[in-house]
Amino acid sequence: MRTVFVNGEYLPETEATVSIFDRGFLMADGVYEVTSVLDGKLIDFDGHLARLERSLAELDMGKPDAFDDLLEIHRELVRVNGIDEGLVYLQVTRGAAADRDFAFPDPDEVRPTLVLFTQSKPGLADSAQAKQGIKVISIDDIRWGRRDIKTTQLLYPSMGKMMAKAAGADDAWMVEDGKVTEGTSNNAYIVTGNRIVTRHLTNDILHGITRAAVLRFAREAQMEVEERGFTIEEAKAADEAFVTSASTFVMPVVEIDGQRLGDGTPGPVARRLREIYLEESRKAAI
Ligand code: PDD
Numbered sequence: 001m002r003t004v005f006v007n008g009e010y011l012p013e014t015e016a017t018v019s020i021f022d023r024g025f026l027m028a029d030g031v032y033e034v035t036s037v038l039d040g041k042l043i044d045f046d047g048h049l050a051r052l053e054r055s056l057a058e059l060d061m062g063k064p065d066a067f068d069d070l071l072e073i074h075r076e077l078v079r080v081n082g083i084d085e086g087l088v089y090l091q092v093t094r095g096a097a098a099d100r101d102f103a104f105p106d107p108d109e110v111r112p113t114l115v116l117f118t119q120s121k122p123g124l125a126d127s128a129q130a131k132q133g134i135k136v137i138s139i140d141d142i143r144w145g146r147r148d149i150k151t152t153q154l155l156y157p158s159m160g161k162m163m164a165k166a167a168g169a170d171d172a173w174m175v176e177d178g179k180v181t182e183g184t185s186n187n188a189y190i191v192t193g194n195r196i197v198t199r200h201l202t203n204d205i206l207h208g209i210t211r212a213a214v215l216r217f218a219r220e221a222q223m224e225v226e227e228r229g230f231t232i233e234e235a236k237a238a239d240e241a242f243v244t245s246a247s248t249f250v251m252p253v254v255e256i257d258g259q260r261l262g263d264g265t266p267g268p269v270a271r272r273l274r275e276i277y278l279e280e281s282r283k284a285a286i
Contacts, residue, residue: 003080004117005073008066010080013117022113026100027045030113030152032091035074036246037083037118038125038278041285042074044246046091047209054136055149062107063132064092064114071286072276077118086121090114091152097237102164120148125249133185133254133266134170138232140164141174141181148203158183171243173256176204181230187211188253190230190238191269197234200227210277215274223269232257240267242274249281250274 007148024030033052036043049070056063067072079096093113097105143156160172161184174181181199182188186207189198196218197257200208219226235241239262241253250273252266261267 002117003077004115005077006115007064007111007113010076016094018113018115018116019096021098021100022093022096023093023105024113024152027094027102028095028105028151028153028155029061030091031059031061032089032152033150035088035090035244036124036199036249037078037086038282038285040078040084040197042071042078042088043281043283043285044209045071045074045286047212048246050060051150051207051209052090052092055151058146058149058178059151060104061092061094061262062112064112066114073116077116081118081120082117083120083187084122085124087119087124088116090116093152125245127248127251129170130248130251130274131266133167133252133264133270135255136166136171136173136183136241136243136253136257137164137167137169138175138180138257139172141176145201147181147205148201148207150156150206154185160184162242173232173235175232177203178231180235181205181229182233183245185245186243186248186251188235189244190235191240191242191267192238195224195268196269197226197228197238199229199231203224205263208244210246210249213281214244214250214273214277217280218273220274236261240270242267242270244277251275 004013004016033048035048079100094108164172228284236259252270
């Protein structure tokens, strides 16, 4: 039985509740973060906290009361739940007003809801899937226009995952105006020769915390990085591809829309970047 955190209290998961009037439930009026845990320590925590603060500000949502204690709460949940490898999920919503209403409630009267829980994932770093690589399909990107804000509006990404499964693949890459935006829950990259290409940062994609670290490590390792959109045709013709996120780190992609990349096994750039990312982020974990 997990211990979770809800609005200031550590509780057994079965006793933790949120109102049916919570705007997270009624309106998907919420934002979230997922921070990975390796060796019982938090990876890229400062980046996740900074992005959370930005998401809240962009939506004019107040900070939860415990905002300044978030590092301590993350650490306490990791400790009491004995997490060695896994994730900490955090969600903030605009809270529960007295009734359903499209207008935002008065922030002085309705406080944001804050929920955190851990997910134990042994083998997250030494992942069998990372050794094999994943298969992706392409789908239309029909999400809203502010994908830079990490909201809990995850129905379409969830449908995308199901479309991928139905096609015998692992994930979907979303395409808008002919160019790949990102994966359902990760940033997307292709590699040709020594050059890594990934979409530039705008409101069209989430500004991945793992992306920022991986691109920094790639540049430090003298790899060439180009931040621009790319087509599915270009991706299919690439030497290799991969995705990044807090839950997968660097995950090689070996097939796109049924087309194998290279020899159909994880490429050297993706493997090397996964190694560097794991090594460096373990060192910097808090
Ligand atoms: N997803 N793009 C999207 C749409 C995402 O949902 C995520 C993260 C990323 C990668 O961001 P980061 O490197 O900061 O994790 C990119 C998380 C892991 C999730 O929804 O579970």
